Amino acid sequence: MKIKAFIILFICLTQFFSTSSIGVEPDEVLKNKKQELRARDISKNIRCMVCQNQSIDESNSPLAKDLRILIRNKIKEGNKDEEIYKFLTYRYGDFILLKPPFKFSTYALWLLPFIFLMIGIFVIYSHNKKSKKI
Amino acid sequence: MKKQILIIPLAVFLLIISAFFYLLIIDRNPSEIPSNLMNKNVPNFKAKLLLKNKDFLSSKEFGNEKVLVNFFASWCKPCRDEHIFIKRFSKEKGIRIVGINYKDKFSNTTKWLSDLGNPYSDIPLDKNGRIAIDWGVYGIPETFIVNSKGIIKYRHVGPITKKVYKKISLLIEEIE
Numbered sequence: 149m150k151i152k153a154f155i156i157l158f159i160c161l162t163q164f165f166s167t168s169s170i171g172v173e174p175d176e177v178l179k180n181k182k183q184e185l186r187a188r189d190i191s192k193n194i195r196c197m198v199c200q201n202q203s204i205d206e207s208n209s210p211l212a213k214d215l216r217i218l219i220r221n222k223i224k225e226g227n228k229d230e231e232i233y234k235f236l237t238y239r240y241g242d243f244i245l246l247k248p249p250f251k252f253s254t255y256a257l258w259l260l261p262f263i264f265l266m267i268g269i270f271v272i273y274s275h276n277k278k279s280k281k282i
Numbered sequence: 283m284k285k286q287i288l289i290i291p292l293a294v295f296l297l298i299i300s301a302f303f304y305l306l307i308i309d310r311n312p313s314e315i316p317s318n319l320m321n322k323n324v325p326n327f328k329a330k331l332l333l334k335n336k337d338f339l340s341s342k343e344f345g346n347e348k349v350l351v352n353f354f355a356s357w358c359k360p361c362r363d364e365h366i367f368i369k370r371f372s373k374e375k376g377i378r379i380v381g382i383n384y385k386d387k388f389s390n391t392t393k394w395l396s397d398l399g400n401p402y403s404d405i406p407l408d409k410n411g412r413i414a415i416d417w418g419v420y421g422i423p424e425t426f427i428v429n430s431k432g433i434i435k436y437r438h439v440g441p442i443t444k445k446v447y448k449k450i451s452l453l454i455e456e457i458e
Binding site: 197198200210211214215218237238239240241242243 | 313315316317318319325385410411412415416417418420421
């Protein structure tokens with residue numbers, strides 16, 4: 149029984165530590181390591197519009213490659229990260245960001261979980277109070 | 283009193299279920315993303331033209347009349363499927379159609395056009411896909427309607443089918 153549990157734990161851990169796939173091709177990589185790291189960081193936050201559930205850092209679709217190169221060119225030209233995000237969201241909308249921004253139209257998305265948590269705590273609390281009385 | 287309260291979670295649950303069911307059965311493509319360029323100016327670009335020995339300047343070509351912009355390539359099968367409708371837009375609606383040729387080979391495009399017919403007034407070449415990025419294109423074919431002020435009024439992702447043809451035809455008449 150213990151062995152079984154150990155095996156399951158081991159499998160879970162291998163999944164946890166496995167590296168995610170990388171779509172970046174060698175010819176795209178920038179010589180300047182600092183700039184390359186910035187490009188990788190941005191790429192990880194940008195959705196591949198073709199696959200839609202991968203970042204462009206992981207995807208091997210042609211559009212993802214184009215966007216990776218475009219981001220690297222923009223970095224080389226001296227653009228700031230925010231400018232690059234702005235450039236991409238102007239064209240593709242907020243959907244291109246894997247993490248939706250916190251703004252008026254997304255308040256419900258970000259805040260509802262906390263509101264539900266509060267309601268849950270309130271329900272449990274009031275329920276406990278009642279049952280203690282009885 | 284307690285029984286009445288118990289109904290509330292059930293009602294909420296049924297409401298959510300019916301919302302999901304409604305979204306499931308209506309005719310929609312969940313992976314289609316609305317264009318962020320809607321009601322914005324046409325992106326600025328300059329490109330070489332196929333079959334013509336001059337450059338295409340977006341600032342000069344848009345803003346004079348209604349234009350249908352169609353991203354296509356000879357290697358794209360759905361583009362071939364929708365081509366008959368692009369020709370119909372040209373013939374039946376008389377609208378100017380600009381066909382942006384996406385990552386294609388000169389010889390393949392010219393052969394494709396001579397086989398299927400050429401409804402395009404101009405064919406700017408997008409060799410490396412940079413123009414497509416400026417238009418927020420993520421999968422060709424894509425079709426845009428640009429009004430006579432040079433503002434993007436509609437975008438369709440994917441091939442034009444009979445149903446889409448009817449929809450765009452109506453829009454062409456509505457849009458100034």
